[in-house]
Structures are given as structure tokens and as C-alpha cells.
Amino acid sequence: MQVAAELRPAMQEVRKRFNTLNSYQNDEDLFFKESSEFLKFVRDEQLLPLLIHEILEDPNYLSEVASNSYKHVNHFSKVVLINDVNPDHCRLTLHIWKPPFTEAEISQELIHDHRFSFSSYVLCGEQVHEIFSESSQKSIAKVRFQKYKYLPSATGNIHDCFFEEDVYLDQIAEKKVSPGNVYTMHNEAIHRIVFPEGDEPIISFLVRGPRKRNYTHTYNTFYPREGTVSNVPMYTPNELHELLSYTLNKI
DSSP states (O other): OOTTGGGOHHHHHHHHHHGGGGGGTTOHHHHHHHHHHHHHHHHHTTHHHHHHHHHHHOHHHHHHHHTTOEEOTTSOEEEEEEOOOOTTSOEEEEEEEOSOOOHHHHHOOOEEOOSSOEEEEEEESOEEEEEEEEEOOOOTTOOEEEEEEEEEOSSSSEEEEEEEEEEEEEEEEEEEEOTTOEEEEOTTOEEEEOOOOTTOOEEEEEEEOOOOOSOEEEEESSSOTTOEEEEOOBOOHHHHHHHHHHHHHHO
16 A cells, blocks of 8 residues: 555655565575665665654554554564565564463464575664474473464454474574574474563564465474364554554654
């Protein structure tokens, strides 16, 4: 939607540079390089606070962004800033893990891979990734996880999960990303993000690459074996206004 685009100079500048990333869909190394440079440019030019101000000050723009944004089943808020329905194109999102989290949420494993590779800039909070690999070796210390195929809708807020098999996982690494840094991740990497402790959130700004498949895998011990369906509502403009105001105060 390009209504009143002349009143959105930050988004115009971001979009102009962002659109060039669609040229690298067949070269993942180049995508990682160029998308990381894009995120550093947004950081260095301090464009994200300006972009958030533009959204907050324009009711039509706020409604447009809210219509594509929602609370993900993995307990973070996904705000879609540039949405492209073409699966071969990139998408620009803001991810917000906002405390407090319930004991039930903290106890959930939420281990997964992705439909796409991505580059991410951590704005606030230290992001801790636990990296896993599937293992066929059973041991006393290992938990048996249920592996599901996760099929999101085009909008992302509705999904079906189908049980595939029982698997064991090895934690093979832990990756910590401090605020102000950029990292990349291949779509087949299996990981989870550790919830922040205390009152400070984790906020990241992410370039999603071209979709490589129409499903992800999720691993846990709490979904029913017959599978599950989830349907979460999109944010209202008022809810998004509150969330973006909170974000602006934190970054």
C-alpha cells in the first residue's frame, strides 16, 4: 500500500534498499552478505526509530501493519513491516519477546527450524540460541521429542501441526548475540531462543529470505500426538500502537 508514501520518508529509504535483496534468491551466501549490510545500514542511519514513528503517527499505516502482525505461537510478537506475498521475495519483520512469561510458557521447548534462511539484527537484549541436531542414539540423559510438520497459512497466524515421528536431539552449540550485532541462520538449522530473564525484552529486526519450502519442523513434548491447529488473531491498531510505543522506548 503506497497511500501517502510521501509522508513516509524513512520507509521509502528502507524499501528502496530492501527491494534489491530480492535479486539474491539463488545465492544464499550473497543474500546473507547483502541482507546483513542492509541491517547495518538501517542501524547506522537510525532508520528504525523513524520508521516506527511514521507508523505510530499515521492511523492508516498503523492499521495496515496491524493487519499483518500477530502474537506467534512461540510467544513472541511478529510485526510485519514489509510484507510481500511472493514466496520468492524477502520480508521485513520486527520480533519482540516481551516479559513476563508464564511458567507454562517457559517450560515449553519451542525447538524448530524454518521455511527460510534469514539475517537478524538484535536491537535490545542478549539473544541466546540453543542449536540442536537430530540423533538416532538413545541415552539415559536424552528426552524423546515429538517431531511435527508445521504448516502455516499465508498470513502466518493460522497453522496445522502433524505428528511425524519420535526423535532424540543433541544440543550441539549455544550462540549468544549481543545488542547491536547481526547474525544469520540457514533455514535447516534447528534451534530455540531462550526467553529473557527479568523485565528487559529481546527485540530483533529481521530480513526473511525467499521461502524454501512450505513447512517447518517443530520439536516438543507437549503437543498431542494427533497434531494440533492454532489460530491467533491479528493485532488491532490499538494493540500494535501500544507494542510499538513500548519498542520505541526500549531501542
